[in-house]
Amino acid sequence: MSAARTIIAVLCVVAGFAAILSLIPVEAWPVELAASFRVQIAVITTLAAGLALGLRARVPATIAGAAALACWASVVPLALPASQPGAAGPSAGAIPSFRILTINLEWSNRNASAVLGALREAEPDILVLQEVDNWWREQFTGLSDIFPVQRFDPLSRRPGVAILLGRRIELRDEAWLPLHGRPYADFVLAVARDASAGQAGATMAPSFRLTALHALPPRSALLFRARTRQLDDVRAHLLARDGAEPQLVVGDFNMTIWSPSFRRFTRELHLERARLGFGLVPTWPTWNSLLQVPIDHILHSPGFVATSTRSITIPGSDHHGLLSDVLFIGRAPGDEPAPAKDS
Numbered sequence: 396m397s398a399a400r401t402i403i404a405v406l407c408v409v410a411g412f413a414a415i416l417s418l419i420p421v422e423a424w425p426v427e428l429a430a431s432f433r434v435q436i437a438v439i440t441t442l443a444a445g446l447a448l449g450l451r452a453r454v455p456a457t458i459a460g461a462a463a464l465a466c467w468a469s470v471v472p473l474a475l476p477a478s479q480p481g482a483a484g485p486s487a488g489a490i491p492s493f494r495i496l497t498i499n500l501e502w503s504n505r506n507a508s509a510v511l512g513a514l515r516e517a518e519p520d521i522l523v524l525q526e527v528d529n530w531w532r533e534q535f536t537g538l539s540d541i542f543p544v545q546r547f548d549p550l551s552r553r554p555g556v557a558i559l560l561g562r563r564i565e566l567r568d569e570a571w572l573p574l575h576g577r578p579y580a581d582f583v584l585a586v587a588r589d590a591s592a593g594q595a596g597a598t599m600a601p602s603f604r605l606t607a608l609h610a611l612p613p614r615s616a617l618l619f620r621a622r623t624r625q626l627d628d629v630r631a632h633l634l635a636r637d638g639a640e641p642q643l644v645v646g647d648f649n650m651t652i653w654s655p656s657f658r659r660f661t662r663e664l665h666l667e668r669a670r671l672g673f674g675l676v677p678t679w680p681t682w683n684s685l686l687q688v689p690i691d692h693i694l695h696s697p698g699f700v701a702t703s704t705r706s707i708t709i710p711g712s713d714h715h716g717l718l719s720d721v722l723f724i725g726r727a728p729g730d731e732p733a734p735a736k737d738s
Contacts, residue, residue, distance in 0.1 A: 400450045407447050407455035410440040414462035418469065422655045424619040430653040431688055434675070437466035473652065474675050491600055492702065492722045493520040493563060493586050497691055499609070499647045499679075499714040502526040502554040506711035507534040514538060517707055517718055520586070522559040523645045525609040535559065550578040556607050556646065563587045567602050572632065575625050579608035581632070583640065601640075603723070606633065608646040622649065626660050633664055641723060642666070642696040647714070651688050661694060669693035669701035669719040676706050678715040691717045700724050 413436045417429035429436065440463040447456035496519035500510070511534065514522065522542060524531075531554075532547055538559065539545070544566050548555030550573060558580055560566055568583035585599040608629060613619040626648075633642065644666060650657045652668060652675075661668070670676045670689065677687035691714060695701070700722050706715035 397450075400447075400452050403443065403446045403450055404452055404455040406443045407440075407452070407459035410436065410443045411458045411462035414440045414459075414466045417653065418465055420655050420658075422623065422659070424613060424616040427613050427619055427650065427654055427656065430655065431651045431690075432686070433466055433651070433653045434470055434688070435686065437463055437470060440466065469653065470675075473671075476672055476674070491586050491588055492720055494718065494720050495519060495521040495523070495643070495645065495693060496707070496716050496718045497523040497525075497607075497645045497647070497693060498709050498716040499525040499691065499712060500527060500531060500709070501712040501714065502528060504709075504711035505530070507531075507537075509710035510534075510712075511537055513707065513709060513716075515541065517716070519718065520561040520563050521584070521605065522561075523605075523607045524557040524559070525647045526554040527557040528554040532557070546580070546582075548578050548580070551576070553577075556580055556609055558582065558605070558607055560584070565599055574608065574628060575611070575621055577609050577611065577625065579606060579629060579646075581606050600723075603641040603643065604636075606642070606644045608644070608648070610647065610649045612649040623656060626656060630660060630663060641698045643699070643721075644694040645692070647691050649690055651690055652692075657692075664694075665697060666694040667697060667699070669695060669721065670704045670717070671701070673701070673704040676704060676717065678706055678717055680713050681708075681715055682713060691715075693717055693719045693721075695721065698723055 413429050416426060417433045417436055419426050440459050444456050444459035444463055447459060496517055527547060535545055542559035542561055544560035545557070546569060547557045548571060550571050555578060563586055565585040565587070566582060567585055570581045571578050572581060582605045583602050584605055585602045588598045588600050606629065610625050611618050611622040613622055648657065675689050677689045678691040679688060680686060701719045702722050704717070704719040707718050709716050
């Protein structure tokens, strides 16, 4: 066997192993890392299989080709356009459409003027932010005309979560809960039905819950286990409620849609992905498009439908913002609950 064929054979085996590892439905740190970059692994494995075929190394080509096909089978359906369940139209008395944006600012980012301009242009009704420090808190006073309600993590001394609410949104209840060093927010909100938003006597739609979080990054096995505990705590808190109100869970999860941990979280809470039907919409890292993966998420209970989801550029951040227009189409007063769907 020539040196070239030997190198390609080794590449096929290694890439094939990484591809299979990314598909194993087990919550373990090596699987998490491989699953995070499933698209990139699928590309490398496909290229390795092609090179092996070119060199007539049939066995390595078969190994890599089969692994690549398995990867692509799990990626392509999520990248194709599709309608979300229940997208036919809103039910009577339902919550009006509103826009939600989640952004990890990156704690060292100081491009305030450009960021505030991008936020005004995006025009979200609900803005969920991560890595907000005291400096950014002061900058957001410049948006008080469009976000009159601004709430910041009161429990952590580190850059944390913030929620800014537009004039259409009413804050009905607010809680901040500890989460292994990264507190999360649990709000009850309502949306004004008409142009009287923000005024006395405005007609408000039924309330819904917003949970906003920033999970730990799985940079090590220790951090992976800590993030698992974080998500277990959030899941237990949400499951303990009676489920009477529709739910949004939003933020930087530091895990992709292929993560076994992510799949368990969404399955047990019956949450859908707002990017469903709008492609993969990768959000991190902005500094290398070849490595980008979807780790920021807007999740919703089955009664919600995202009518659009896209990423937007946030100057100075290593994350793209994730922007969704959301419509509530079920579980208004008198409606039957929408059936749960395993995502």
